[in-house]
Amino acid sequence: MSEENVSAGVNYALMKNFKKAMAAMGETTLEFSRRWDVETEPDGLYHYVGPQKTHRFKSVIEGLGNKDWLAGWMEEYAGDGKPYREDIPVDSMMMAVNDGLAKGGRPFGYQDEITAPNSDFFGDEKRNAQLVRGYFKCCRDNGIALTQGETAPYVYLLHTTLPTFDENGKKIITSAPFDAASYSGAVQVVIAPASRYVNGSRLRPGHVILGTSSSEWCSNGASVYIKRVSTLPDKFLTKLPNGKTFGEQTLIPTKSMVPLVAALQDAEVDITAMGPITGDGVAKAIAITKLDVSLRIRQWPFAMPLSCLFVMDKFNISMQEMLHTFNCGLQYVICILRSDVTKAQDAAARVGFDLYEIGVVEEGQRCTIMEPFDNLVLPEPGD
Template structure:
């Protein structure tokens, strides 16, 4: 549950920093369908440790939280008997105000830089659970890299706070920050304008995602569900590519120029797999 706590906080943190804000306060909510869920002291300590780990890492205060028992609202699906709903709120500060990133500067010719993920990043977990429960060994199933499926699924989400902070402090001209969560690679086409996003290069695909393909998950479903190895996208003008990658690497991240923004229909052309992906929600 420590890893789950880390995931919970970073889902909010990595979204907030996409606006150019630095996180300063986090408040959590752990809601369960039955008050018995809260009686496991080790689980509670591990979850709280996960929250605290991220707060300490990125410099946030953790002043309060809420832990309601919502019997009629939160019901686990068998074979799970009891499970919580984990959520939270991050307050960020944009200072100076000139650091605000809205995405409005996105334009044709922008380069797309991908920053590697650590693994699942809590997105697509329902699909992973469904596939895992159908296996004889379930979450104890060994992957080709000798790790257990459950261990791979619990690799903590990566924080991109240090990366965003370094780029902002260096005054790199950022047109868009985009968290690689929700809708997989199709999220690259987040802007509603008629723009084509051509992906010509990709990174190594994490073992868990490759294993999902072996279990029969289609390529399209994989690319629109999992982050597929990229946890954060940065859109910059051509002249900022080299500086962005250098600063990111100095901050401890792996960055790769993976594509560009072009005129055309709103879609993602994923050349590494020769497939075209529709925008999120289509």
């Protein structure tokens, strides 16, 4: 062990057990990729062994954002010993997996990265066990082999802070009494046959927009939650109408879209565009294509997630802001031909998913028109 490293705040001995546990767990996941006709070797080599004559591999990388801060806060202050971090790996993996599905792929491989403000973060055996269980659970449930990982203490780059502001609204750097980490990773998907590749280029006016509901808010918009709810007397221990604390509600894990997309593909539904509702909220729906079209949403059968409803009412946040920040109950959008609607809904029902017809693609200038919300027009994010 390097005494210089330790004195600088990096103690690799504290990280050793976590690295070993993740490596051992990863070895047990190698067989999971066979669900999608991919064999995974221990050193991360992949072989497609399925019946299709053509296939393609694609990699997608994504990060989780600030959700682990909420888990860290609950771990520090809830005082109930619940495993608040166990589903953080699920959320992190789903950010990449649900994106990879949008290209018509099925996930078979994953490499994780956890960056923490110090090596002490990886010395907590109870927390480590939660993370290992979370990664394993997500791999098992979705047919993914975890082949590699990176564990990094960024002592001089990361610092967990509290949301404190001066009278002018300027953030004051105040250290938090707990540590939170940044989670990210890359997923590999197989597109087999290669003709299943989806990039939105075949989307046309008249195609039907389908949507499926989310488990809760998912992960995007965590910074808004942290800033707003931290001002309340009980902060994230504030009780919601369902009896859960706000913190518990926000840590409901993101729903995997793997069963839904696989069912649609197996039913030979012609998918012309699809994607998750993540950063920039519902306004991001237009990102499923690069074409100059508009998405007209004609009905909204989705219940507003309880955490979203709470902050919207408590802090008087406009619907326009909500739709630009959160999924507001919509997890995934899928565009198909009208002739395939019944077939798609039947396939979704067989795997336990709702799949509603919510709108139609129109000619237009890259925006989303929300008829159920007073015809609000959501410009393409960044405009």
